[in-house]
Amino acid sequence: MKFTIYQESRPGCRPNNQDRVAYSYSRESLLMVVADGMGGHLHGEIAAQIATQYLIESFQQAAQPQIRDELMFLSRSLTNAHNAIVDYAYDKRLPDAPRTTIVACLVQNSVAYWAHAGDSRLYLIRRGRTAAQTRDHSRLQLMIDQGLITEDEALHHPARNRIFSCLGGTHSPQVEFSSATPLFANDLIVMCTDGVWGNLEGDEVVDYMAEANILEASPRLLSRAEARGGLTCDNLSIMSMRWHDDYADEQPASISTNTMPLDTITTKMDGFGRGGRQTEGNPLSENEIEAAIKEINQAIKKYSRFDSR
Amino acid sequence: MPSQINSPLPSGFQLEQYRIEQQLSLGGFSIVYLATDDQQVPVAIKEYLPNSLALRKAGEIEPQITEEHQAAFRYGMKCFFEEGRSLAKLMHPNVVRVLNFFRANGTVYMVMQFERGRTLQDFIHRNKGHIKERFIRGVFTRLLNGLREVHAHKLLHLDIKPSNIYLRNDGTPVLLDFGAARQTLAQDTPMLKPMYTPGFAPPEQFNDRDNLGPWSDIYSVGASMYACLSGSAPQRSDERIKKDLLEPATKRWAGEYSIHMLETIDWCLLINPLERPQSVYALQKALLTRSRHIAPKPPTTLLGKVGTRLRALLRKS
Ligand SMILES: Nc1ncnc2c1ncn2[C@@H]1O[C@H](COP(=O)(O)OP(=O)(O)O)[C@@H](O)[C@H]1O
Ligand SMILES: [Mg+2]
Numbered sequence: 001m002k003f004t005i006y007q008e009s010r011p012g013c014r015p016n017n018q019d020r021v022a023y024s025y026s027r028e029s030l031l032m033v034v035a036d037g038m039g040g041h042l043h044g045e046i047a048a049q050i051a052t053q054y055l056i057e058s059f060q061q062a063a064q065p066q067i068r069d070e071l072m073f074l075s076r077s078l079t080n081a082h083n084a085i086v087d088y089a090y091d092k093r094l095p096d097a098p099r100t101t102i103v104a105c106l107v108q109n110s111v112a113y114w115a116h117a118g119d120s121r122l123y124l125i126r127r128g129r130t131a132a133q134t135r136d137h138s139r140l141q142l143m144i145d146q147g148l149i150t151e152d153e154a155l156h157h158p159a160r161n162r163i164f165s166c167l168g169g170t171h172s173p174q175v176e177f178s179s180a181t182p183l184f185a186n187d188l189i190v191m192c193t194d195g196v197w198g199n200l201e202g203d204e205v206v207d208y209m210a211e212a213n214i215l216e217a218s219p220r221l222l223s224r225a226e227a228r229g230g231l232t233c234d235n236l237s238i239m240s241m242r243w244h245d246d247y248a249d250e251q252p253a254s255i256s257t258n259t260m261p262l263d264t265i266t267t268k269m270d271g272f273g274r275g276g277r278q279t280e281g282n283p284l285s286e287n288e289i290e291a292a293i294k295e296i297n298q299a300i301k302k303y304s305r306f307d308s309r
Numbered sequence: 310m311p312s313q314i315n316s317p318l319p320s321g322f323q324l325e326q327y328r329i330e331q332q333l334s335l336g337g338f339s340i341v342y343l344a345t346d347d348q349q350v351p352v353a354i355k356e357y358l359p360n361s362l363a364l365r366k367a368g369e370i371e372p373q374i375t376e377e378h379q380a381a382f383r384y385g386m387k388c389f390f391e392e393g394r395s396l397a398k399l400m401h402p403n404v405v406r407v408l409n410f411f412r413a414n415g416t417v418y419m420v421m422q423f424e425r426g427r428t429l430q431d432f433i434h435r436n437k438g439h440i441k442e443r444f445i446r447g448v449f450t451r452l453l454n455g456l457r458e459v460h461a462h463k464l465l466h467l468d469i470k471p472s473n474i475y476l477r478n479d480g481t482p483v484l485l486d487f488g489a490a491r492q493t494l495a496q497d498t499p500m501l502k503p504m505y506t507p508g509f510a511p512p513e514q515f516n517d518r519d520n521l522g523p524w525s526d527i528y529s530v531g532a533s534m535y536a537c538l539s540g541s542a543p544q545r546s547d548e549r550i551k552k553d554l555l556e557p558a559t560k561r562w563a564g565e566y567s568i569h570m571l572e573t574i575d576w577c578l579l580i581n582p583l584e585r586p587q588s589v590y591a592l593q594k595a596l597l598t599r600s601r602h603i604a605p606k607p608p609t610t611l612l613g614k615v616g617t618r619l620r621a622l623l624r625k626s
Binding site for chain 1: 383384386387390391393394397398399400407408409410411412417463464465467518519521522587588
């Protein structure tokens with residue numbers, strides 16, 4: 001397998017980051033996970049962490065070096081992750097069950113399989129177009145589907161983050177599975193939380209990512225969404241993976257698993273408590289003050305060009 | 310540390326290319342001055358000077374910031390930058406214009422276009438209970454044009470109230486004070502707690518910040534309109550949640566103003582964010598419609614339904 005992969009998670013303007021991203025690969029299989037935790041008192045963060053960790057650990061045990069039944073693997077490990085969160089809540093006697101969205105994607109033999117619950121998304125982008133996309137498990141999506149509101153009205157709707165399916169919580173999750181989807185060279189998979197897509201317009205994910213070097217475009221996309229999110233910006237996370245031909249020339253910074261030993265697994269997953277937005281601990285430095293003033297004056301100049309007065 | 314009163318820069322003081330003329334206002338977070346630039350054009354200059362962290366004694370220029378407050382002072386500066394950042398992007402006749410931003414005297418300054426007139430707060434005080442419907446419709450329809458621009462940039466104002474709405478001498482409104490950034494950023498820095506006026510903030514701003522949206526500013530617009538009629542701030546929303554004592558405009562001023570405008574005000578002031586106008590556009594549409602037969606979106610509460618039916622009956626008779 002040959003691919004280029006990038007993951008990043010930012011707190012936005014929130015005091016802590018309840019999103020989680022992780023990927024893991026063996027010589028012949030790749031698993032990518034994005035989760036967005038919900039619930040007060042850090043519980044959302046715990047739910048997202050349990051789910052991600054559970055999926056990654058299941059993968060590490062099962063990918064030897066391939067997973068036998070891809071969809072079965074996704075189905076089982078998601079159900080078990082749900083149970084692990086519910087058990088945790090029970091053990092700790094948490095009053096409200098922690099919950100998390102999940103989107104997980106497994107790739108092997110050049111075929112992708114994904115599953116999701118909630119409103120974290122996966123896009124498959126092929127030749128500059130969205131070839132496939134998950135459908136949010138949100139009330140709002142239902143309202144759009146039934147023609148009760150338009151996509152535009154949905155953009156600012158307060159119920160936009162109410163979802164009807166997730167891991168944890170009191171109901172068993174309604175997980176939706178993709179069909180087996182063959183990947184072609186240059187195909188791009190982008191997975192993200194609503195902090196990213198919710199602050200972008202229509203096709204911006206595709207526009208930003210389609211032809212770009214994902215190692216540069218992914219953080220740029222996050223910055224764009226973060227700027228748009230303004231003062232109340234939610235946590236934002238992205239996982240992007242560009243698929244390469246096995247026989248293609250070595251791409252800079254791409255990963256080739258072909259030389260990996262059969263029993264080795266590589267994982268990238270951040271741990272717990274990577275703080276949120278720094279406040280007291282990180283006052284502005286002199287340079288940052290200068291930079292901020294410069295940026296504001298540039299914006300003033302840029303926008304006053306359109307001044308008709 | 311008790312809050313102190315900071316001395317303003319003396320009039321005649323040369324601050325970069327600007328000459329300070331006089332102090333316009335003193336808030337907990339900043340001082341606003343009237344000044345003139347090198348072309349003798351008047352400008353308003355806002356000086357970052359949180360009085361819980363920085364002290365400028367009479368006759369001094371540089372404020373003193375003790376070692377222990379350095380970090381918080383710098384942090385608050387970040388919030389002041391947020392205000393500048395928001396305003397720099399907005400170019401609208403009903404939103405105050407920023408002209409320049411600079412650093413001096415150990416703090417930072419924002420230069421704005423100077424507007425002649427007075428705040429809506431002032432106007433309400435002077436005309437208590439005698440503000441005409443035409444005036445209210447006129448001011449708020451234009452103000453909403455400005456607010457639409459703000460929302461179009463995915464920004465929320467979050468501190469709309471009569472003292473932040475400025476009326477030019479020709480009667481057109483200007484939205485001032487985008488300092489509410491400090492409310493978001495300063496939540497865990499108690500020294501920088503904003504001194505906002507309760508009564509204009511929606512309930513979600515107190516306890517449910519995830520649900521802030523255009524409808525939150527719309528609540529504040531409704532509260533400001535309500536204040537035009539009553540002469541004072543409506544009941545605070547965090548108290549309304551516990552016990553709602555706010556008399557609906559439709560009841561309190563029945564017969565004095567058009568039922569249509571009164572309904573629009575009550576619509577904005579609904580506690581449930583979902584039931585308020587969801588966009589400035591929806592509210593503007595309601596304000597511009599003069600026909601009484603087109604009611605704003607009927608309220609969904611049981612009480613509202615009864616009210617709608619009653620009104621329908623009244624119309625028939
Ligand atoms: N551009 C301006 N032109 C004229 N007066 C202004 C201007 N900006 C602010 N002021 C005056 O200063 C007062 C305080 O400004 P504001 O931006 O609301 O600061 P604060 O954060 O201290 O409330 C306003 O109520 C208004 O009277
Ligand atoms: Mg003010």
